[in-house]
Amino acid sequence: MVYRLPADCISEIIEYLEEDKYTLYSCLLANRLWCEISVKVLWRNVWSFYQQRPLRVALSILSTLIACLPSESKELFHKNQILIPTPTSKSPLFNYAAFCKVLLTHKIIRLVDDFFKGSLSVNSLSLKNRKDLVVNEIIKMFAKQIYSLRKMTYYCSNINFTFAHFPGVQDLTELCCSSNLPSNFFHQLSKICQNLQSISIEFSNDVSNGLIELISLQNNLRSLSLIAFDLNWENIIPVLTTHSNMITKLHLYSGVVSSPLSFVKSFSKLQEIIFTFYEETDYEDFTKLEYIKFPELQILKFPTLCPKSDHVIKFLENNGTNLKNFYTSESDNALRLSIAKYCPNLKNLFIVFKNGELNILKSIFSNCQNLESIKIQCGKWYLAEKDVLETIATYSLNSFYKLKLYNVNRRSDLSPGDLESFFINWRNRTSKKLLEFIVIKNENYIHLDECEENMKIIKKYENLGIIKLVIKMLCDEEKDEEEEYYYYYC
Incomplete structure (x- = not known):
């Protein structure tokens, strides 16, 4: 007798895999139930696939959204000679738009921009008007289909946004917006949504009464981001301080x-x-x-x-x-x-150490006894990789388990012997924590993982369960270090 897990149990398992996209892809092929649950998870924030992905991925997302549009929208496109291919002539297997919980209007604009890139206007509508038409029809669909919206970004004031038929916005917890949006937009939103936990504001115009009203009516505001390049945030400070005991x-x-x-x-x-x-x-x-x-x-x-x-x-x-x-x-x-003097309870640290400052690093390890992770630049005017490894092996305490190294030299100076000595010392520690060894790479440089003998040593100790090597490109690391905020100027 074949035993089958209940659907809710399968759903919990697949939900647990939310960050593991490759495993989720495999679940799509298991059967109809697994596919449906996996699609819901994957489309919850489909825009994450668009970040630094090939153009074909962007066009795939757009074509799927076009396939989900109601017939009146498709007829409107046909009337205006807007031809965007869909994956199939049949109706989609799922109502993908309904699964979304994150609505990033700037990403929709970019999707459409990517599709029309290089296009010329072939009818009475200008290229800009054609793009605006597609964007607004997609957003209109999301407004009607999303039953529980958690995050929304909205910077571009020429989008026709209305909350008359947008039931899912009542669950909104995170809003990223521009101060130049119509005051009425904020006024409408404030009537429906009063439990925002996070607000990010890009100041590109004077603060409207509608934005002030929206902020003042929030009951659960915990996170605040203010972005000012052309204007400052002085005018909005009085209403922000009313939430000073909650943020x-x-x-x-x-x-x-x-x-x-x-x-x-x-x-x-x-x-x-x-x-x-x-x-x-x-x-x-x-x-x-x-x-x-x-x-x-x-x-x-x-x-x-x-x-x-x-x-x-x-x-x-x-x-x-x-x-x-x-x-x-x-x-x-x-x-x-x-840092060693005033921050004894640090767990994660990034600060630049100059050449000859190895004693400061030792002092930090000696005084910050809860330190779990450190990121260090090496080479040229900074500490040598070998010295860093020896110091960590000798001075880091049992709580430490993550090392990020970025060598600014064009070639790593670590030898296989240096690596093996460090890994042996790590294996002999009282604590048997797996070391997460993160190498941050510049694509134009030669790093330790590009030496065959080094990789043999690394693989040996990975197989022994002593370390885990993680290779990250510098551009990706910088994005991880900084919270993501998007700007779209129209």
């Missing part, structure tokens, strides 16, 4: 036009702060924060420019005790020393 994550992008930072001191519950600065003038206001204590702060990042080190050191003196994650590309010696 736990704050990400500030500032460039070209300096934006005030002093308002941050009112957010006493912050657990994560990311300051992304592009001009030195952007962080002048940081001096007003260096003496402020954020008792729950665990994550602090400066992905680009960093304020002057003495101000950051003072900030760490007041807030370093609870920090779990610290990231900066600043190369100041005093700042590196302050």
Whole structure:
């Protein structure tokens, strides 16, 4: 007798595989039930497949969406001589649009742009009008079909957005938008959606009353991102501070036009702060924060420019005790020393070590005894890979398990003997944690994995369960380090 798992059990298993796209693809081929469940998971955020994928993937997504459109939309396309091929002449197996929980309007615009790239207008409609027509029909379909929307991005004001027939928007928890959208858009949304947990605003126009109303009516706002290049966020600060006792994550992008930072001191519950600065003038206001204590702060990042080190050191003196994650590309010696002194509970760290500063790295391992992960640049003016490995083998404690190495030299200086010595030391540690050994590659350089003898050593210790080698391209690593925010200028 063949035993079959109940459908809800299969669904839970496949849900668990959400991040494992390749296994999900295999599930599509098992049977009708597995296929249907897998398709729902894969289409939940279908836009993730579009990121850095070949054009054929983008066109495949678009053609599937076109196949799902109602007949009146297809007739409208036919009338205006818009011919977008579909995978089959028959109706799709599933209503794919209904499975989506993430609606990224900028991605839809790009999909359509990619299809029409190089096209010439062959009828009375201009190319722009034809593209707008396709975009709006697709969005109209999503509005009617999505029964539970979790995330939406909306930057382009020439999209015909209406909530009259959009039942799924009531479940919206994350909104990324531009300040230049019509005030009525925010006004309509505020009547339906009052439980947003995350809002990201790109400032490209003065703040409207509708946007202020939307923010003021939220009951569960936890995460806030402000992006300002041409305008600052000063006008919206009063309504933001009404949520100061609830917001736990704050990400500030500032460039070209300096934006005030002093308002941050009112957010006493912050657990994560990311300051992304592009001009030195952007962080002048940081001096007003260096003496402020954020008792729950665990994550602090400066992905680009960093304020002057003495101000950051003072900030760490007041807030370093609870920090779990610290990231900066600043190369100041005093700042590196302050980490060991003021941040004893760090778990994840990225900071630049100059050549000759091996003792600082040792000091950090000695004083930050919960450190689990570190990212280190090696070569040229920085530490040598061999010295880094020897230091980690000797000074890292049992909690440590993840090492990221990026060699700025054109060729790795690690020999097979260096690697084997390090792996033997790791195998002999009291803790038997698998080491996640991440090599960050620049496509123009020769890295340790491109040496046959090195790879033999690595494979040997992978097979023994001592290490796990992960190869990442530099461009992908930089994207992982920085939260993704998308801009589409119309």
